[in-house]
Amino acid sequence: MLSAWLIALLQALLCAALAPLLVGWVRKVKARLQNRRGAPVLQPYSDLRKLLYKETRVAHTASPLFRIAPYIVFVATWLAAATVPLIALDLPTAQIADIIVLVGLLALARFFLALAGMDVGTAFGGMGASREMMVSALAEPALLLAVFTLAMTAHSTSLASVMQHHLTDGFLLRPSYLFAFGALILVALAECGRIPVDNPATHLELTMIHEAMILEYTGRHLALMEWASQLKLLLYGVLVVNAFFPWGVAQDFGPLALGLGLVSVALKLGVLAVVLAVGETVLAKMRLFRVPAFLNLALLLGLLGLLSHVILEVGT
Amino acid sequence: MSASPALLLAFLAVMLGLASSAVSLFADRQPRVLRLMAMPLVGLSGLAALTAGLLVLIQGGSFALTLPLGLPWLPWHLRLDALSGVFLAVIGLVTMAVGLYGPAYLRGFEQGRDSLVALGGFTGLFLVGMLLVVLADDAFLFMVAWELMSLASYFLVAFQHEQPANRRAAFLYLLMAHIGGLAILLGFGVLAAFGGGFDFDAMRAATLSPGWASVAFALAFLGFGMKAGLVPMHAWLPEAHPVAPSHISALMSGVMLKVAVYGFIRVVLDLNGEVQWFWGLVLLAVGSVSALMGVLFALMQTDLKRLLAYSSVENLGIIFIALGLALLFQAKDHVMLAALALVAALYHVINHALFKGLLFLGAGAILHSAHERDLEQMGGLLRRMPWTGYFFLIGCLSISALPPFNGFVSEWLTFQAALQAWQLDSGVLRSLIPIASAVLALTGALVAATFVKVYGVAFLGQARSRHVRRARAVPFGMRLGQGFLAVLCVLLGVLPTQVVHLIEPVSAQLLGTGIPQASANGWLWLTPISSDTASYSAPLSVFALTLIAGVAIWWFKRRTARRAKRCDPWDCGFAAPTPRMQYTATAFAQPVRRVFGLLFEIEEARTTGEDGLQRYRLRIADRLWGWLYTPVARGVESAARRVVRLQSGNVRVYLGWTLATLLVLLWIISGA
Numbered sequence: 012m013l014s015a016w017l018i019a020l021l022q023a024l025l026c027a028a029l030a031p032l033l034v035g036w037v038r039k040v041k042a043r044l045q046n047r048r049g050a051p052v053l054q055p056y057s058d059l060r061k062l063l064y065k066e067t068r069v070a071h072t073a074s075p076l077f078r079i080a081p082y083i084v085f086v087a088t089w090l091a092a093a094t095v096p097l098i099a100l101d102l103p104t105a106q107i108a109d110i111i112v113l114v115g116l117l118a119l120a121r122f123f124l125a126l127a128g129m130d131v132g133t134a135f136g137g138m139g140a141s142r143e144m145m146v147s148a149l150a151e152p153a154l155l156l157a158v159f160t161l162a163m164t165a166h167s168t169s170l171a172s173v174m175q176h177h178l179t180d181g182f183l184l185r186p187s188y189l190f191a192f193g194a195l196i197l198v199a200l201a202e203c204g205r206i207p208v209d210n211p212a213t214h215l216e217l218t219m220i221h222e223a224m225i226l227e228y229t230g231r232h233l234a235l236m237e238w239a240s241q242l243k244l245l246l247y248g249v250l251v252v253n254a255f256f257p258w259g260v261a262q263d264f265g266p267l268a269l270g271l272g273l274v275s276v277a278l279k280l281g282v283l284a285v286v287l288a289v290g291e292t293v294l295a296k297m298r299l300f301r302v303p304a305f306l307n308l309a310l311l312l313g314l315l316g317l318l319s320h321v322i323l324e325v326g327t
Numbered sequence: 328m329s330a331s332p333a334l335l336l337a338f339l340a341v342m343l344g345l346a347s348s349a350v351s352l353f354a355d356r357q358p359r360v361l362r363l364m365a366m367p368l369v370g371l372s373g374l375a376a377l378t379a380g381l382l383v384l385i386q387g388g389s390f391a392l393t394l395p396l397g398l399p400w401l402p403w404h405l406r407l408d409a410l411s412g413v414f415l416a417v418i419g420l421v422t423m424a425v426g427l428y429g430p431a432y433l434r435g436f437e438q439g440r441d442s443l444v445a446l447g448g449f450t451g452l453f454l455v456g457m458l459l460v461v462l463a464d465d466a467f468l469f470m471v472a473w474e475l476m477s478l479a480s481y482f483l484v485a486f487q488h489e490q491p492a493n494r495r496a497a498f499l500y501l502l503m504a505h506i507g508g509l510a511i512l513l514g515f516g517v518l519a520a521f522g523g524g525f526d527f528d529a530m531r532a533a534t535l536s537p538g539w540a541s542v543a544f545a546l547a548f549l550g551f552g553m554k555a556g557l558v559p560m561h562a563w564l565p566e567a568h569p570v571a572p573s574h575i576s577a578l579m580s581g582v583m584l585k586v587a588v589y590g591f592i593r594v595v596l597d598l599n600g601e602v603q604w605f606w607g608l609v610l611l612a613v614g615s616v617s618a619l620m621g622v623l624f625a626l627m628q629t630d631l632k633r634l635l636a637y638s639s640v641e642n643l644g645i646i647f648i649a650l651g652l653a654l655l656f657q658a659k660d661h662v663m664l665a666a667l668a669l670v671a672a673l674y675h676v677i678n679h680a681l682f683k684g685l686l687f688l689g690a691g692a693i694l695h696s697a698h699e700r701d702l703e704q705m706g707g708l709l710r711r712m713p714w715t716g717y718f719f720l721i722g723c724l725s726i727s728a729l730p731p732f733n734g735f736v737s738e739w740l741t742f743q744a745a746l747q748a749w750q751l752d753s754g755v756l757r758s759l760i761p762i763a764s765a766v767l768a769l770t771g772a773l774v775a776a777t778f779v780k781v782y783g784v785a786f787l788g789q790a791r792s793r794h795v796r797r798a799r800a801v802p803f804g805m806r807l808g809q810g811f812l813a814v815l816c817v818l819l820g821v822l823p824t825q826v827v828h829l830i831e832p833v834s835a836q837l838l839g840t841g842i843p844q845a846s847a848n849g850w851l852w853l854t855p856i857s858s859d860t861a862s863y864s865a866p867l868s869v870f871a872l873t874l875i876a877g878v879a880i881w882w883f884k885r886r887t888a889r890r891a892k893r894c895d896p897w898d899c900g901f902a903a904p905t906p907r908m909q910y911t912a913t914a915f916a917q918p919v920r921r922v923f924g925l926l927f928e929i930e931e932a933r934t935t936g937e938d939g940l941q942r943y944r945l946r947i948a949d950r951l952w953g954w955l956y957t958p959v960a961r962g963v964e965s966a967a968r969r970v971v972r973l974q975s976g977n978v979r980v981y982l983g984w985t986l987a988t989l990l991v992l993l994w995i996i997s998g999a
Contacts, residue, residue, distance in 0.1 A: 070896040072789055074709045076720075078891070086876045090868065106852065107864045107871070108730075111739050115730040116868075122729055122775055129783030129910065131896045132706070137910020140783060144776035145918035151775075152768035159742075159764065163749055168742075168861040227896055231883055303922045314765055321757040325749045 014264055019102040023093035025273075030092075030241040031055035033248060033280060040288035055241065059234050067230030070131045080127035081228065081235035084120045088239040091116035092246040096171050096253060098272035099261040105171040110158040113170070114151065117202070117246075120239065121147055128224030139223025142299065146201055146208065146220065149306035154198045156313025160191040160320050161254060170250075174257040187324060190316030192255050197309035199247035201302070204240070206291040208302055218296065245280075252279040331390040334407050336379035337415060337462055338392075343372035344455040351447025358437045362430035365447040369454060370426015376458060377419025383412035384829050389836075397467060404464035404526050409832035410597070411461045414589040417677055418457055420815065421581040421684040425574045428688050428808025431801065432574055435695055441487055450575065453479035457586050465526035466515040473511065473590070477504040477554075480583060483575045484567045496566035503563040507553030511590065514546030518598055527598055535600035544606050547594040548613075554587035555643045558617040559951050564640055565624070569632035569700070573691025576632060580639045581684035585676050588646055595654070596669075596837045604658035604756070610651030611759065615766040617644030622773045623923055626780065627947045629702045629912045631690045634781065635683065638726065641770060642679040646672050648763055649741045655756060656744070657838060664747050666834035666842050667855050671740035673830045678733045678819060682725040685812035689719040692805055693785065697798035702912040704792040705785040711798045716786045718809040723778040725816040728771050731869045733819035736826075736853070738771060739863060743855050773919070780915045789906040821865050823853045913945060920947070928953065 035052040042049025069078060094108040094116075108116065125143050128136035162168040164187065165176035201208040204221040213219050225236045253260060259275025261268035297305065347368035354361045383390070389408030397403045407415070436443065456476030463469035481504070485497035519525050522533035535543065549560075556564035568576050595606070621641030628634035649672035656665035690700070692715045699705060709716035725732040745767070748760035790796040800806075819826055824846045831841035845855045854862040898904055920927070928948040936942050973984065 067891040068894045069891045071893050072707075072896060074707075074787060076709060076787065082876045082879055085879070086872050089875065090871055106858070106862045107867045109861050109863060111742055111861075112730055112735075112863055112868070115728070115735050115739075118727070118772070118775055119724075119729040122724065122727060122779060125779045126783055126787060129779070130787040132788035132906065132909045133896050133898075133904045134908045134910060135897075137783070137788075137915060140779060141910060141915040141918060144779050144915075145922065148769070148772040148776050148919060149922070151772035152765060155742075155768040156761075156765055159746060159761065162746055163761075166749070167859055168746065169859070172859060230891070232891075235879075299918070300921065310765075310769075314762070317761040317765070318758050321749060321761060322754055325757060 015101070015103055018099055018264055018269070019093070019104045022097050022099065022102065023089070023104070026092045026097060026242065026245060027089060027238070030238065030245040031059060033245050033284060034241045036281065037244075037284045037288050040285050041291055044288060044292045059238060062234035062237065063231050065230045067232055069229075069232075070227055072132050073227070074130055077127055077130040077227075078232070080123045080130075081232040081239075083123045084127075085235040085239040085242075087116045087120040087123075088242045088246070091120070092242045092249075094170070095246055095249050096174060096260060097249055098269055098276055099264065100171045100174055101262070102171065105169050109168040110162060110170055110173075111155070111168055114155055114158070117243070118147070118151060120243075124224055124236075127228075131227045133227070135223045135226050139220055139226075142220045143224060146302060146306065149303060149310060150198045150201045153194050153306060153309035153313045154202070156310065156317050157191040157194040157198065158254075160187050160313070160316040163317070163320055164188075164324070170254065174253060174260060175262075177254075177257050178260075178262075185320070185324060187316045187320035188255065190312045190319060192251075194309045194313035194316060195251055195254075197305065197312070199251060201306055201309070203244045203247055205287065207294045207297045208305065210296050213296075218299075248280050248283050249276065252276065252283055331388075331407075333379045333382040333386070333412075334390040334392055334405070336375045336382065337405075337407055337458070340372045340375035340379060340415075340419070341455055341458050341462075343368050343375060344451045344458060346451075347372065348448045348451025348455070351444055351451060354443035354447050358443055361437075361443050361447045362433045365451065366426055366429035366433065368426075369429065369450060370423050372454060372458075373419045373422025373424075373426055375419070376415045377423060379407065380412040380414070380416030380419060381829075383407050384409060384416070384832055387832055391464060397471075401465065401467050401525055403468045405462045405468075406464035406527070407462060409836045410589070410592060413673055413677070413830055413833055414461045414585060415458070417585050417680045418454075418461065418582050420677075421578060421680050421812070422454060424684055424688065424808045424812045425578055426808075427811060428691070428805050429574050431804035432572075432691055432695060434802075436572070440489075445482060446486055446572065449479040449482040450578075453483060453575075453578065453583075457582060460586050461589055464528075466519060466530070467525050469590075470508070470512060470515070473508060476583065476586065477501075477508060480571075480575075480579060483579075484571045486572060486575075487570065490570075493570040496563075496570050500563045500567035503553055503560065507550040507560075510546045510550030510553070512550075514543050514550060514594060517543040517546065518594070527593075530598040533600070537601065537603060540600040541603060541606070543599050544595055544603070547591060547599070548606075548609065551587045551591040551594070552613065552647075555584050555591070555647070556617075556640045557613050557643060557647060558620045558640065559955055561617065561621070561640045562949070562951065562956055565633050565636040568636035568639065569630060573632070573687055573694055576635075577684040577687035577691070580636060580687055581680040584639060584643055585680055588643070588650075588672075588676055592650070592837070596657075602654050602658045604655055607651045607653070607655030607658060608756075608759065610647050610654060611763045614644045614647030614651055615763050617641065618648065618770040619644070619766055619773075620926070622770050622777060623919075623926060624949065626773060626777045626916050626919055627927065630700050631693065631702055631705075631781065631785065632687070632700055634702075634777070635686050635690060638774070638777065639679070639683060641774065642675070642683065642726075645738070645741065645767065645770070646675050646679070648767060649675060649737075649744065651763070652741070652744045652760070653838075655751070655760070656747075659751055659753075659756075661747075661750055662838055662840050663842065664744060664750065666831075666838050666840050667740065667747075667845075668744040669834045669838065670827055670830055670842055670845075671737055671744055673833060674740060674823075674826065675734075675737035677826070677830075678725065678737050678816075681812050681815050681819065682722045682734060685718060685722040685809055685816060686726065688805070688809045688812065689715055689722060692801045692809065693798070695805070696801050697795045699792070699795055702781065702784045705790070705795050706788045706906060706909065707786070707790045708795065708798060709786040711790075711796075712800045714806045715801060715809060718806075718813040719786065720782060721813040721816050723782045725820065727775040727778045729775070731820050731865045731872070733816050736820060736823040736863075736865070738767070740827075740855060741767065743861050746861075747856065776919060780912055784910075784912045784915065788909045791906050791909070791911075821869050822850070823863070823865055824850050827853065827855075926950070
């Protein structure tokens with residue numbers, strides 16, 4: 012039991028440690044695809060370090076909520092990421108929070124992110140908050156529907172049980188999984204602020220969503236906000252690869268199994284990052300009011316997944 | 328007469344409410360009596376009700392009492408059982424907060440011209456009405472108490488009657504409350520006819536054919552649904568709740584709507600016969616529509632209290648979704664799942680009472696200190712009234728169903744019940760429940776958007792008007808009332824296992840089984856079905872959250888001795904930002920308004936005035952007014968015009984009609 016808690020702690024720390032690496036890798040691949048040399052893969056670590064040591068400034072008009080928000084956003088996102096089985100199943104963290112709690116924790120982080128955006132009282136912050144809430148109002152139900160499909164199949168809302176079920180089930184191609192997978196990909200793009208919904212590299216005022224909310228942040232506050240968004244990318248990445256392709260994840264706590272789990276998840280994430288980079292290179296960002304159509308598609312896919320599960324797959 | 332302590336306490340609560348009403352009669356000569364005596368008595372009554380409810384929930388059992396009041400052949404029957412216990416506790420909690428909050432809040436009314444006698448007197452009667460509805464054990468007392476509650480709250484809505492809008496709202500409320508009351512009366516009529524008596528024991532013993540049971544269900548749903556403000560019977564709610572004084576709004580939204588839920592549960596699950604599966608379907612459909620429409624309209628509002636009222640429609644929708652699941656599972660013999668859904672519904676009943684009470688009290692605090700209800704004029708209130716600001720934040724987080732607050736727990740339980748839909752054998756039901764849970768998920772996300780808007784516009788940013796800039800902290804009593812509810816919101820979010828354990832006796836009483844497995848793994852873990860299926864540990868999540876955040880803050884504090892420096896916000900290199908440049912509440916809601924535009928009746932116009940200034944006008948109306956209410960009103964009017972021909976002014980004609988009516992009635996009676 013104690014070793015399980017220790018491994019859970021280790022996995023949580025690993026999440027936080029690996030998140031910048033994933034972002035660095037995506038940027039590197041993207042740069043090479045665009046015929047640039049790009050920054051080193053480890054650049055996000057240097058950026059975080061730099062921000063953590065830089066002076067922190069806060070606007071005159073900011074309330075105390077502005078200063079506490081980065082901590083809440085970071086901690087909630089981290090806790091959410093820590094509940095996703097990264098290298099091993101059957102960890103006690105999966106008992107603390109199931110998939111619905113995970114979605115709730117992400118919503119908590121988003122709530123404070125949006126409030127922080129509105130706190131200083133500039134137009135950009137409000138704009139970013141308003142757009143973020145619109146996007147999430149459609150993305151969150153789509154995400155829930157996608158995970159409900161998995162949960163109903165496994166008869167459990169615990170992510171570890173879902174993966175366990177999938178592993179014992181063998182590679183059975185279920186139509187509901189295809190729909191849920193599509194929905195989850197679209198939601199992940201929207202929630203992580205990737206192209207075609209938002210551009211993580213932009214600072215053009217009229218198009219940005221996520222960047223608009225954290226425009227006023229500096230120093231360690233900004234570092235925490237950036238780290239949280241990197242964690243969120245990692246979380247969605249792990250959710251996509253481990254919930255749908257759980258092979259390789261450690262089912263016992265032997266060093267070999269854990270090592271294999273780590274290598275397999277790193278490989279899977281590496282491939283996913285390449286796919287993401289290719290997608291971001293060939294696609295253009297959508298206009299803001301095309302985004303609802305994009306997310307309605309995700310919602311529809313999620314609902315179709317759930318319906319095809321209850322109609323086609325239950326009781327047969 | 329030997330009565331249990333719980334019932335005596337409930338009786339004491341009623342008496343204290345009456346006493347509060349009685350002392351208010353002196354308020355026109357001595358205005359202070361209201362805040363020095365009437366409000367404390369209301370608070371004590373709440374305390375007594377809460378204790379009575381908790382006692383019966385902890386000890387179990389049910390206590391009956393017959394009072395020699397009422398009709399000669401039908402004395403008043405009172406009964407206190409687990410179901411009434413939960414609702415008594417809900418009434419008690421919010422009433423206590425109002426009792427703490429009221430004295431300071433009422434100070435603002437002492438100089439006004441409005442009658443304080445009416446305010447204090449009807450507040451007490453309103454409370455007594457609600458308490459008696461929950462305690463009633465026969466249809467007669469139930470209806471008397473129900474009408475007392477409706478009429479007293481009508482006078483409270485019409486309290487500031489000098490404004491025509493308030494009078495209109497009050498009239499609409501009175502009208503719809505009575506149509507609903509009529510439906511409830513007819514529903515009891517059906518049950519009493521089969522049971523052969525007006526007391527609930529007789530109704531419980533009766534066996535109804537499925538057809539008649541469905542008629543009773545439909546009437547009860549119409550009547551109680553109208554009071555609960557379900558779409559499409561919600562029109563009165565966003566008009567009536569905002570215009571009452573804020574502590575009354577808290578009672579109306581937080582408690583009175585719950586009394587309607589109580590009545591519905593009592594009639595449908597306790598008194599009525601065998602549950603039919605399509606009842607559950609009706610509830611799911613109406614609940615889903617209410618939840619979605621309620622939150623969309625809430626998001627569009629700029630009047631804070633009106634927004635909160637629409638959000639009540641949404642929350643009652645969620646409660647009825649959970650009740651619908653309970654009925655469906657009950658009808659299909661999945662009793663454990665029905666118990667889970669019922670517990671989820673009751674949990675949300677308690678939660679909504681707490682956070683909606685808290686938010687209305689917060690809105691009242693803003694009204695008290697900034698004299699403003701319009702969000703577009705607010706801003707920066709967190710720095711001017713920090714206590715109210717933080718309490719209000721807790722309310723916003725709770726209502727947005729965010730972990731680890733209380734709203735999340737009930738939503739989580741509802742989802743868990745819905746996710747067990749695969750156990751049903753009917754494919755149609757299996758696929759309809761996921762659609763309802765999709766609506767619930769969409770609603771949850773939109774609620775978060777709504778309350779980001781409310782909090783961001785009202786409490787963050789900079790003040791948008793001069794009087795809001797002058798707002799300052801409210802008196803201690805008002806803060807205490809809000810703090811009480813805020814602490815409860817947190818407690819019910821962090822210790823869900825105990826709360827589920829506490830309300831479990833209700834499902835044991837109504838459905839024959841509780842959900843013992845929910846608390847089987849100790850107080851840390853909430854496992855409603857089994858620990859493999861779903862588990863949530865709120866205490867451990869909170870522990871992890873605070874631990875990591877604490878360590879992070881401590882680490883930064885230790886390492887950087889320098890405090891963060893203050894500077895100007897980023898202005899893009901142009902003029903410094905002014906409060907008018909901030910996003911407004913209307914602007915915040917614009918993207919969602921565009922996405923869901925088809926559901927509203929939107930009038931948008933931009934005109935250039937004589938002074939050359941651009942003016943923007945936006946009106947968002949409820950399509951249901953045009954589709955349902957106006958046609959019904961026109962139909963009633965034209966029918967009335969036809970009936971008016973009877974009124975000839977000739978006494979002989981009237982006597983003729985009377986005779987004919989008598990003959991028809993005699994014929995019916997002799998036939999039966």
